[in-house]
Amino acid sequence: MENNTTNNFSNVSFNQWDVELYESKHSFVSNLAIDLLELLNPQIGEKILDLGCGTGHLTYKITTRGAKVIGIDNAPSMIEEAHRCYPDIKFVVGDGVKIELKETFDAVFSNAALHWIKEPKKVIHNIWRVLKPGGRFVTEFGGKGNIETIISGIYEALDAAGYSSNKQLNPWYFPTVGEYATLLESEGFLLTFARLLERPNKLEDGEYGLRNWIKMFASCFFEGIPEKKQNIIIDDIENRLRPNLYKKGKWIADYKRIRIMAFKEGKPNKYF
Template identity: 40%
Template sequence: MKGESRQSWDAFSYASCARFVSELGMPVVELLAPKAGERILDVGCGDGFLAQRMQLAGCEVVGIDTSRELVAAARARGVDARVMNAEAMTFGPEFDAVFSNAALHWMRRQDRVIDGAWRAVKPGGRFVVECGGKGNIDGILNGLKKAFARRGLEPDVVPSPWHFADVPEMRQRLEARGFVVQEIALFGRPTPLPAGVEGWLSVFAHDFLASFDAENRKDFLDDVTEYCRPALMKPDGSWVADYVRLRFSAIKPVTADD
């Protein structure tokens, strides 16, 4: 993947069109099993929805995100949120757990994120993540490719802002750093899109939309929507995306050196 992502985040649009991202993250919070008094680092905290719930459970949570607007929204929830690139975390071993939901696939240099998590978590601490996995949103990506091709453009004219790993790749990355993988799984999770494919693209796919002016962008969105319709629209008119999630829990051994 080349170049820098042009993705930006609007807190209102995220809350209105993408709240399902955080709400569907509760199972990975259950896998984390946060305990009162624990200090937890939430990597890619977004608007702080899950961090706030961990705080309500008695945890001390620090959230990081690259979006200033989402960090501001998280702070408004009472979260200690900081603008920080997860690929350049500088924390020492001060956390009982490092947690992340729906964020790691946005990070191109995932080894750096894993290195940062290793340094941030105490020996014996855990690293618990759910993110997009191999095969995630293939239906939407196919629609994007067809819409670009219709305009005489190569499908990869815009580098993908995402990297969707499979189980062997992620296990290798974690174990190479020294983590002991306790659980890791790739699974399908069909996900309703309350704002349809167009709403999803408007929130998550800025890289693909940035090349078009307002008029041509609407035409492009209409085309992608039509190409996605056979695979993703249900008979009742609702939209369901073909999400695939990668979820893991790993431990930093008590004997580990930092």
């Protein structure tokens, strides 16, 4: 087993993801969304946008239902890997805040992506714009309380190390169901399903699971911190979180997910 303690956590930016680490240690991101595809219920001949498609595994699964899918993600490394894995699917580099596609879609699907965008009103407006009348929006992403324990551990370790200002680098948006529902309804969506799901998730790679997770998803907190100091802080985070999140040789991330289904200009009868 490789020990990742010598890695510089600040080397990973959030528009150039470490694809190898993502695919090898964090496949649960797409694997946990299989039942979300059932909520989407893709139909033969539909045109669907996968917003925040990552490496395209869920995009591909949607196409197996007979739908035509375009995947969009703001990370060039993810799109490059998606092209490599699924050359027959259209993937484009793009941002949910400014979707530049001219097409309109029967549905917009998004898994584990929208909590990375702190301008939800712009995203929702763009989703509304690219949907056909009666089109549906199906999404799941981090909700209120998501990774709350992990964030607390990171904040406490940064404070102890003298880097309190780095807490301002928190990249996530975790709304309540009510907050997000209000934004959707303000845009004109008809909300038909909304739920906050408790989703404790075992991280891969045993003892190094949390360290790999931080490298993959939370490296921004270490911006400007020398590499040796980074690893000391990571050790501190592990020590603080171990009593609550390390069970039987596995780290457990305290995930909470919002799952949403909403329709533009009402819900079509064919789905219900």
